[in-house]
Amino acid sequence: MHTYHTPLDLVRERSPERPVAFARPGAVALAARWFQENFKGDVFYAVKANPSPWVLETLAANGVRSFDVASLPEVELVSQLVPGARMAFMHPVKSRRAISAAYFDHGVRTFALDTHEELAKILDATGQATDLNLIVRLGVAAEGAAYSLAGKFGVDAFEAPELLLAARRATNELMGVSFHVGSQCMRPTAFQAAMTQASRALVRAGVFADVVDVGGGFPSIYPGMIPPSLSDYIASIDRGFSEMMVHETTELWCEPGRALVAESSSVLTTVELRKGDALYLNDGSYGSLFDATHTKWPFPVKLIRREADGATREVEGPLKPYRFYGPTCDSLDHMPGPFWLPEDVREGDYVEIGMLGAYGVAMNTRFNGFGDTETVVVNDPPMASLFGLAPRSIPLPRPESQNVVKLSRARGKKRRRR
Known part of the structure; x- marks a missing residue:
């Protein structure tokens, strides 16, 4: 297997057209x-x-x-x-x-x-x-x-x-x-x-x-x-x-x-289409994302973008929740998430989905002719770790409406008149 320092290096060197499993x-x-x-x-x-x-x-x-x-x-x-x-x-x-x-x-x-x-x-x-x-x-x-x-x-x-x-x-x-x-x-x-x-x-x-x-x-x-x-x-x-x-x-x-x-692998997918808050990827529930469909686990994600001039970066910025659809013709090929990614996701972007070392690529099928996944080695840490390789938690972002602090007086107490 070819070795890269990070997933960014792979995308920078060549824009993969099929899903890539990163082995650690x-x-x-x-x-x-x-x-x-x-x-x-x-x-x-x-x-x-x-x-x-x-x-x-x-x-x-x-x-x-x-x-x-x-x-x-x-x-x-x-x-x-x-x-x-x-x-x-x-x-x-x-x-x-x-x-x-x-x-x-x-x-x-x-x-x-x-x-x-x-x-x-x-x-x-x-x-x-x-x-x-x-x-x-x-x-x-x-x-x-x-x-x-x-x-x-x-x-x-x-x-x-x-x-x-x-x-x-x-x-x-x-x-x-x-x-x-x-x-x-x-x-x-x-x-x-x-x-x-x-x-x-x-x-x-x-x-x-x-x-x-x-x-x-x-x-x-x-x-x-x-x-x-x-x-x-x-x-x-x-x-x-x-x-x-x-x-x-x-x-x-x-x-x-x-x-x-679980920590040992992540999968790089490509955004084939954005439709509102739905992202259509080249991997899905008949591939590496079985658990994202059947257990509805919102796996951690990162957005990677390769510009026309070859510049490659991890995209940051205000986040919003997305849902995913896989590449097959089956409407059940749906991962509800929510998966939190930057607001400006677009076709051609790459989504790295973490913590897929267990029941990820192992669940691949050939339905509709999909399921062809490449594997390469990377040397970066996983997105989270129980063994000290990375932070021990993956916080769930909250919509802005949930971050608003509402002030109110205790029930049963009337405002004192002056």
Whole structure:
């Protein structure tokens, strides 16, 4: 990949006509080292968040060599890029072919499940193997999460004990529990609460867990969403683990995705048309801006302009809120924002959209023939950071009308006559 000092340098050198993803490997390296130094267990990177080769290679070079994989292609990708990596196939529903290939061709031994049927499938697809690490996914409450992931996966509290006992009997190796507190969890205590639920299920089943996997949900920074320090999440997990009835040898795992990579990438888009407060871009919800549509997150933005003489600058000035439309023919390709940009945005300007290292380019489709994104490396800091690379917040601008201070006397008090 070509390297530029900043996005401005790329625009100055050549005016890109397709979206450009800016990779910041240094941000991934710093986040990887932080988790390695602070989490008292094994850190499994959730590959789904960003499977870009540069991400996986940077993580491995900085100590993260365990990976949470959700499909056979992810297994194959990790096997190719990080030989000898430890992989956990944590999707609770897998095809027989995927299970078999992961086990026999790639040496995967750890599989998640949340039903008796999936347990039977795993055993059958691996030839009744007894060297499996079986992880039972529990359904837990999503306290303080941007959106819950409990609706699709996770055995409920009533059925969990029987499934835990069956998993314990099915293997001579590790049996454990996992859960997911929800994506972009803003409440550290959610982890401790989920661990309490897991502990109750284990006690009712009468089994000890060899593995406690607290899953993902570790947050990043977005406009209007400033999470507590990641140290608070680690402290909550430590408290929860200390209160569980586990062996001295029980392993503690986590599966961060967003927190490891969100800061590491931004995407440069082109304004194809301005229509009032609507900007039509060459990337959208079928590309890197999936979350801007489906979760309606107002990602941080910067406006870059290249003048006719080649002069390139970041445009500043009075801001106003905009909404975005992507390049496809679908009216659902709409990002409501608000995205705060200077008032004089015009066709041909570039909008850099930040904090897209997680679930950004990874969500690209080829709908309408779009989705072709170039990737280059830049050395500038992200727009915000939980790891000290940039400010720890992204303030939301307010309309002028909200900045007006209104003075009034307290209710019930009459003005004194003179």
